[in-house]
Amino acid sequence: MKHIRTTLIASLFFTFIGISNGQSVGINSDGSTPNSSAMLDVSSTAKGFLAPRMTAIQRAAISSPATGLLVYQTDGSAGYYYFNSISWILISSGTYSETDPVFGSSAAHGIASGELTNWNTAFSWGNHASAGYLTGYSENDPVFGASAANGITGTNITNWNSAYSWGNHASQGYLKTYSETDPAVKAISGLVKSNGTTISAALAGTDYLRPNGSAASLTSFPTLNQNTTGTASNVTGTVAIANGGTGASTASAARTNLGATTVGASLFTLANPSATSFLRINSNNSISVLTASNFRIAIGAGTGTVLNITGTSPIISSGGTTPDISISTATTSEAGSMSAADKTKLDGIATSATNYSHPTGDGNLHVPATSTTNSGKVLTAGASAGSLSWTTPVTGTVTSVTGTSPIVSSGGNTPVLSLGTVPVANGGTGTTTGSITGTSALALAAGGTNQNITLTPSGTGSSILNGAVAINTSSSSPANSAALDVSSTTKGVLVPRMTSAQMNAIANPASGLMVFCTNCGSGSSGSMAIFMNDIWNIFNVACLNPVSPVNGTHIAGANQVAWNWTSGSGSTVSFKWNTSNTYSTATDMGTATTTTETELACNSTFTRYVWAYNSCGASNPISISQSTNSTTPNAPVEGTHIASGTQIVWKWNSGATGYKWNTVNNYATATDIGSATSKTETGLTLGNSYTRYLWTYGNCGASSVVTLKMVFLYIGASYGGGKVAYLLQSDDPGFDVNTTHGLIATDSDQDYGTNWGCPTTALSGADGTAIGTGNQNTLDIIAGCATEGIIARLCADLSLNGFSDWYLPSKDELNKLYINMAAIGNFDTSSWGLYWSSSEINFYTWTYAWIQKFSTGSQEYYYKTNSILTRPIRSF
Numbered sequence: 001m002k003h004i005r006t007t008l009i010a011s012l013f014f015t016f017i018g019i020s021n022g023q024s025v026g027i028n029s030d031g032s033t034p035n036s037s038a039m040l041d042v043s044s045t046a047k048g049f050l051a052p053r054m055t056a057i058q059r060a061a062i063s064s065p066a067t068g069l070l071v072y073q074t075d076g077s078a079g080y081y082y083f084n085s086i087s088w089i090l091i092s093s094g095t096y097s098e099t100d101p102v103f104g105s106s107a108a109h110g111i112a113s114g115e116l117t118n119w120n121t122a123f124s125w126g127n128h129a130s131a132g133y134l135t136g137y138s139e140n141d142p143v144f145g146a147s148a149a150n151g152i153t154g155t156n157i158t159n160w161n162s163a164y165s166w167g168n169h170a171s172q173g174y175l176k177t178y179s180e181t182d183p184a185v186k187a188i189s190g191l192v193k194s195n196g197t198t199i200s201a202a203l204a205g206t207d208y209l210r211p212n213g214s215a216a217s218l219t220s221f222p223t224l225n226q227n228t229t230g231t232a233s234n235v236t237g238t239v240a241i242a243n244g245g246t247g248a249s250t251a252s253a254a255r256t257n258l259g260a261t262t263v264g265a266s267l268f269t270l271a272n273p274s275a276t277s278f279l280r281i282n283s284n285n286s287i288s289v290l291t292a293s294n295f296r297i298a299i300g301a302g303t304g305t306v307l308n309i310t311g312t313s314p315i316i317s318s319g320g321t322t323p324d325i326s327i328s329t330a331t332t333s334e335a336g337s338m339s340a341a342d343k344t345k346l347d348g349i350a351t352s353a354t355n356y357s358h359p360t361g362d363g364n365l366h367v368p369a370t371s372t373t374n375s376g377k378v379l380t381a382g383a384s385a386g387s388l389s390w391t392t393p394v395t396g397t398v399t400s401v402t403g404t405s406p407i408v409s410s411g412g413n414t415p416v417l418s419l420g421t422v423p424v425a426n427g428g429t430g431t432t433t434g435s436i437t438g439t440s441a442l443a444l445a446a447g448g449t450n451q452n453i454t455l456t457p458s459g460t461g462s463s464i465l466n467g468a469v470a471i472n473t474s475s476s477s478p479a480n481s482a483a484l485d486v487s488s489t490t491k492g493v494l495v496p497r498m499t500s501a502q503m504n505a506i507a508n509p510a511s512g513l514m515v516f517c518t519n520c521g522s523g524s525s526g527s528m529a530i531f532m533n534d535i536w537n538i539f540n541v542a543c544l545n546p547v548s549p550v551n552g553t554h555i556a557g558a559n560q561v562a563w564n565w566t567s568g569s570g571s572t573v574s575f576k577w578n579t580s581n582t583y584s585t586a587t588d589m590g591t592a593t594t595t596t597e598t599e600l601a602c603n604s605t606f607t608r609y610v611w612a613y614n615s616c617g618a619s620n621p622i623s624i625s626q627s628t629n630s631t632t633p634n635a636p637v638e639g640t641h642i643a644s645g646t647q648i649v650w651k652w653n654s655g656a657t658g659y660k661w662n663t664v665n666n667y668a669t670a671t672d673i674g675s676a677t678s679k680t681e682t683g684l685t686l687g688n689s690y691t692r693y694l695w696t697y698g699n700c701g702a703s704s705v706v707t708l709k710m711v712f713l714y715i716g717a718s719y720g721g722g723k724v725a726y727l728l729q730s731d732d733p734g735f736d737v738n739t740t741h742g743l744i745a746t747d748s749d750q751d752y753g754t755n756w757g758c759p760t761t762a763l764s765g766a767d768g769t770a771i772g773t774g775n776q777n778t779l780d781i782i783a784g785c786a787t788e789g790i791i792a793r794l795c796a797d798l799s800l801n802g803f804s805d806w807y808l809p810s811k812d813e814l815n816k817l818y819i820n821m822a823a824i825g826n827f828d829t830s831s832w833g834l835y836w837s838s839s840e841i842n843f844y845t846w847t848y849a850w851i852q853k854f855s856t857g858s859q860e861y862y863y864k865t866n867s868i869l870t871r872p873i874r875s876f
Helices: 002-013 056-060 101-105 117-123 142-146 158-164 251-259 292-298 340-348 500-504 774-784 791-796 811-819
Strands: 025-028 040-042 048-050 069-073 079-083 088-090 277-281 287-291 315-317 325-327 378-381 388-391 407-409 417-419 463-466 469-471 482-486 514-517 527-532 535-538 561-566 574-578 587-590 594-597 605-614 622-627 642-644 647-651 658-662 671-674 678-681 689-698 706-711 722-727 742-745 834-843 845-853 859-863 873-875
Touching: 025 482, 056 069, 500 514, 561 605, 561 622, 647 689, 647 706, 678 689, 722 811, 722 873, 742 811, 774 791, 774 834, 811 834, 811 845, 811 859, 834 859
Parallel strands: 025 040, 025 463, 048 482, 469 482
Antiparallel strands: 069 079, 079 088, 277 287, 315 325, 378 388, 407 417, 514 527, 527 535, 561 594, 574 587, 574 605, 605 622, 642 647, 647 678, 658 671, 658 689, 689 706, 722 742, 742 873, 834 845, 845 859
């Protein structure tokens, strides 16, 4: 029982899957305490850290990822991704080369060698390419690009002239080329030197001005770039030392600068008595540096008079120049000197020593040696204090067990034994140092369902795991290269999450320390932060993947779905759409937020995927689902049929998957038209009425039938004793959707050579102008005007081609004849082509009627006494 109990406890230090409560957790191979700035300190110089590795699909499938969650993606754009509370961000080293991550928010961020647009925008420089400078990414100092002198060439000095207000240098005879080493040096002719000679233009490149004599009174003397002679006994200001040296303004400052070096800071001086290094002059006059220990050896330290000693226990010193030194006596709790009597006692306790007394109380630890006959027996305490005896263990069936914590027994003759809470470390089953060891692999599993395992060090203590550690659900060993190997395809790693203020408040952060800063990214979004090179480095602050799109309202038909979505951030981004959750094969939708998918099965549910993407990467996909309709398609809508010759072109609306057409009401024998929206039928008889039948169909079946009807007539067709002149439309009086009606005109004009009649008489009812009023106008004219031979009477009396119901057309009916005169034929379109209508008009007096000029189409009123043309019509 004791062996089982110890094994379970010891396994705690080898399988670390659970929760550790305490200040910090360290994973290392040297047992060192974790860094105080880290909750988890993985320390190794031979192995790295492995976060969970998974594919892009597995990463996207993580449900409700925590802000700051870290995983390594193995496919696609492989690398470390963290979740910033909105989307997954790839930690990229290729784009963020600037040492100052704030530069990432600049408009010039990410400029390439052949791209000037960002520079132009960032610094408002305009188009540098057209300006003739900064045409490449070659300037070391981009600020120089703003200078008017930027881009100067061997033959172009205009920029120099403008930059320094020098005027036209070419006309001045100097700086004609770009050959001067120092453009500030100008050739000055006629300048007198201190020795009385004159500097000529030819010597300007080699002759320089310099002071003559001592520089004793010179202050703020400029940098000496030429050989100078004389004594500078009163030079003030900072003196540059060597090439680019720091110099010093005073002797003390110079010594301070020297002391700032690694060796100088540790050299022993009167002002630095705690130094650890000393200078030594060698026999060859060279100087070397000795450490403090080597220096003491070199000078023979350790001999001479002791001036003062201060001791700590067990050494005792009276102090002063002649101190008394002693060592205190050892006790059971303190180290010290040992008496001769005590030494004698210890010497007597050796193998087979018997010159000491055994303790007489319970818990006697001094067990006298026995013979080998007691092998396998159990040492048992006797009834009296201090008595012991060897007894043989009893074997057989256990009939009852009464346990105390951590052993729990159900009691009875067949007891069930279990372990309760197991105490660890001091007072528990381990050793006095708290260590638990085993001879084989150890395991620890919590009982029950979904129970945690907790490590709780005391006070400010830390949890330390010695050796490589694996965190997984497969009990697999960590990778050989990893000190900590966290393995999962469904979960990531969470580093500490904190605000920028909390991050910056970490005392003495360790190099490589990683946190997730919740407000360090662009727009106060989250971002990974790593402490290195003595600063916190923020990753991906300028370039964020877009957030996922937002599902829209989809429009479903029986065989199609119009998918809709919107941008999740409200800003303009691009989208990709796919029938599977695979970004690499998705269709690029650009900025469109809808797409229509056709030829789908009816009464079925479909799931599609949409990503948002920008130059930084893609969002997590959203899945959108929609079911197609289960109803049959809508019936088609009849269109306007077209008749000509001996044929009818039957018409209907578009939009269905397919159509079927038949001359009888039978879907099974109908002709499949496909998606066409017309059907031409030939060999028809003019004037006959035809009925046809039409259906729409799709994957869900066919619609109800639609009946198509038409009397086979068309404008200009010879029918009803003349030519079809007009077919009534839906807004005309007398229109019938089931029966075709219209007007028929005679084949030619009826040149009666007579007038309208009764020029001074207002004829009651003869003023109708609309379509359908011509016949009544004609009857009213005849009834009100008894004059023989008037035009209305001649039309009414006409019998032509077996029809005798002709009449004079009204004003609007006459206009339809004009519109269709080409199809009807035989109209006079000359300036004399004037035709009577039956519509009277009251223009001051009833002496006028409406006519129409077929040369221009204008309608005018005309004296009734005039004799002009007419074209009789009849209705059908």
